[in-house]
Amino acid sequence: MHLDEAWTSVSTSPVLGVALTLAAYQLARWLWLRAGNHPGVNPVLIAIVVVGFALWVLGIDYDTYMEGGSVIALLLGPATVALAWPLHLEMALVRRAVLPILLGVAAGSAVAIVVAVGSTRLLGGSEELALAMAPKSTTTPVAIALSQTIGGIPALTAVLTILTGITGAVIGPRVLTLMRVRNKVVRGLAVGVASHGIGTAQMIQESRTEGAFSGLAMALTALATSVWLPLLVPLLT
Amino acid sequence: MIPGLLVLLGCQLVGEFVVRLLDVPVPGPVVGMVLLLALLQLHEPAKDSGLVKTCEGLLKHLQLLFVPAGVGVVQYLSVIGASAVPLVVGLFVSWFAALATTAGVALLLVKVVRRRASPA
Known part of the structure; x- marks a missing residue:
């Protein structure tokens, strides 16, 4: 077999996508540990950049990469279910904080929509762009579905949603500290509302309480955003 | 397992x-x-x-x-392209507004609940 044929069979194999993702993540995690768990050295962000660069160098397109990438992404389902475990361990705290949880999520998710649409329009963005922006604080599958129903651009919403998640993962904990928010329940809730699962993945690294409440807020925000959007969008457009 | x-x-x-x-x-x-x-x-x-x-x-x-989905973003960054200012600034502003509102409302209510639980 010729060299280029052999390379083609390897570069189109799903194994490559899996291996590349794991290698990039391992490298990113190592850097993060070396940086003393600094959230600015976010493993998700670094791994994304490393994989993107590797694909560019190797000349592999995204669809080919995703044959392997989707195998890893498939585990997001069971991992989301697994968020029940830290939440179960924190149930005593949840019971005491029912009101802050419900009203915090309700207010935060409404403000996310109103400010997203309002600021995009004020800065000269079209209504279509503003609508694509509206559901971006909720978890990606919900954001895409909602964008479709309100007349946004689903592909753009997917990009904005993931960028919102990365923003929360990279600077969320630091911003909360600067705002002197030390209560771990509140910190978890805030990042979960503003930055869904990607923010939650960071908060799990911070502490069990923050991770549990971020996961809970992510779940409730999916529901709250679905309720708020059809009510708020007619008022905003 | x-x-x-x-x-x-x-x-x-x-x-x-x-x-x-x-x-x-x-x-x-x-x-x-x-x-x-x-x-x-x-x-x-x-x-x-x-x-x-x-x-x-x-x-x-x-x-x-989350890495595979994130790699997709890198590939589709161009969709942001011409509208980068409203999208990027709008994203950051609304992200912060959501974070601060949630934290503010939750902190306030944590204090209210605590006060009710232990009246001075």
Whole structure:
């Protein structure tokens, strides 16, 4: 077999996508540990950049990469279910904080929509762009579905949603500290509302309480955003 | 590990089914999470059980699972292109507004609840 044929069979194999993702993540995690768990050295962000660069160098397109990438992404389902475990361990705290949880999520998710649409329009963005922006604080599958129903651009919403998640993962904990928010329940809730699962993945690294409440807020925000959007969008457009 | 993973996948599948059946606007795995929480409340497994180890293992590396979708963003960054200012600034401003509002409202209510629980 010729060299280029052999390379083609390897570069189109799903194994490559899996291996590349794991290698990039391992490298990113190592850097993060070396940086003393600094959230600015976010493993998700670094791994994304490393994989993107590797694909560019190797000349592999995204669809080919995703044959392997989707195998890893498939585990997001069971991992989301697994968020029940830290939440179960924190149930005593949840019971005491029912009101802050419900009203915090309700207010935060409404403000996310109103400010997203309002600021995009004020800065000269079209209504279509503003609508694509509206559901971006909720978890990606919900954001895409909602964008479709309100007349946004689903592909753009997917990009904005993931960028919102990365923003929360990279600077969320630091911003909360600067705002002197030390209560771990509140910190978890805030990042979960503003930055869904990607923010939650960071908060799990911070502490069990923050991770549990971020996961809970992510779940409730999916529901709250679905309720708020059809009510708020007619008022905003 | 296998029984643990089966419990998680089972909860997810039931969740997906319920979501389709009742047409609720949340992802199947989120309903699965609520279901597992209910099961854990009814019967807490041992800390060294397969289920707990599987949960902790998956959550420890939750960040890994977002990498493929994130790579997609790099490929589609051009869709932001011409409208970069409203989108990027709007994204950051609304992200911060959501974070600050949630934190502000929750902090206020934590204090209210605490005061009611222990009247001075």
